[in-house]
Amino acid sequence: MATIRKKRDKYHVQIRRKGIAPLSKTFALLADAKEWARHQERLADRGELGPDRKELERITLGELVQRYLEEVVPSKKAADIERIMLEAFLRHKICKKRLSELTTADFASYRDERLKTITAKSLKRQLSPLSNMFEVARVDWLLPLRGNPLSDLSLKVKDNKRDRRLREGELDKLLEAGKKTRNPFLIPIVRLALETAMRRGEMLALKYRDVDIERCTAIIRESKNGYSRVIPLSSLAVALLETTMAVMSDKAKAQNERIFPLTPVAVRLAWDKLTKRAKLDDLHFHDLRHEAISRFFEKGLTVPEVASISGHRDIRMLLRYAHADQGKLARKLNGTCEDALNG
Numbered sequence: 001m002a003t004i005r006k007k008r009d010k011y012h013v014q015i016r017r018k019g020i021a022p023l024s025k026t027f028a029l030l031a032d033a034k035e036w037a038r039h040q041e042r043l044a045d046r047g048e049l050g051p052d053r054k055e056l057e058r059i060t061l062g063e064l065v066q067r068y069l070e071e072v073v074p075s076k077k078a079a080d081i082e083r084i085m086l087e088a089f090l091r092h093k094i095c096k097k098r099l100s101e102l103t104t105a106d107f108a109s110y111r112d113e114r115l116k117t118i119t120a121k122s123l124k125r126q127l128s129p130l131s132n133m134f135e136v137a138r139v140d141w142l143l144p145l146r147g148n149p150l151s152d153l154s155l156k157v158k159d160n161k162r163d164r165r166l167r168e169g170e171l172d173k174l175l176e177a178g179k180k181t182r183n184p185f186l187i188p189i190v191r192l193a194l195e196t197a198m199r200r201g202e203m204l205a206l207k208y209r210d211v212d213i214e215r216c217t218a219i220i221r222e223s224k225n226g227y228s229r230v231i232p233l234s235s236l237a238v239a240l241l242e243t244t245m246a247v248m249s250d251k252a253k254a255q256n257e258r259i260f261p262l263t264p265v266a267v268r269l270a271w272d273k274l275t276k277r278a279k280l281d282d283l284h285f286h287d288l289r290h291e292a293i294s295r296f297f298e299k300g301l302t303v304p305e306v307a308s309i310s311g312h313r314d315i316r317m318l319l320r321y322a323h324a325d326q327g328k329l330a331r332k333l334n335g336t337c338e339d340a341l342n343g
Contacts, residue, residue, distance in 0.1 A: 002037035062095030068133040177278035195237040197292035
């Protein structure tokens, strides 16, 4: 609120508002003082006045990240992954900067440094929770930030979409290497991914009540896009789930615990060891979903049918996964040519 006081033959205006630096000015005429006060308050209402640097001087970027880790991250689906990324970020010297002096230029220097060791796509993924943190700080925590310093950060990411599929013999290598793994759930998860095209997080979230063995279905209660879906299970998928659930204790079933009691990080680490033992290069766990979707198309399923299983709501995104086996296409084409010649 604006306060106007008369001092001798002048009018002194003072404006104080939480999150905004104090403003004051002196006028010879009362009308001018009131007009200036009204104008400044309109600017304040629109968020166009500079933040109160004193409040921002008391908080470092590291302290803001720590608060975000404690109050926001635990409720997120990718909490484990974000915690790892943010805790690594906390070790960087940029976290010692105070919010009052933090600018996009600071993150530009950080960007240039990180791009020497990681790809732009990886860096964008690591900066995403930080960008969200600044929005939470500004909107929910009412910190007087002028804006999000990451909004204007230039980061050119090449669309290196993957079309990696399992090559001949690679699945056998994975299964053979899996005989030596100490994680009893890894190979069932790998084979289930190939049968259902479920994402890693979707499989790890499956609970006892979500699987209907008799109807050969499973419920994905919350997917990456926030929607639930019911997917059909092949006979192999049913056998995998039935075998895994059979070793669950009656108490675990009664409490509806998860079928695969693993964290995403545990699966990633076990997968890295598995592919290394199998001597397979450049094979990501998510490539199994790509392989499964491609197999669905090769079996003759329509786009709507595949979408109902995979959970894709954007057909363009679904078609990015749909890479047919070129060898099978060639055999089909050759067969067509032979039929035409024989006819």
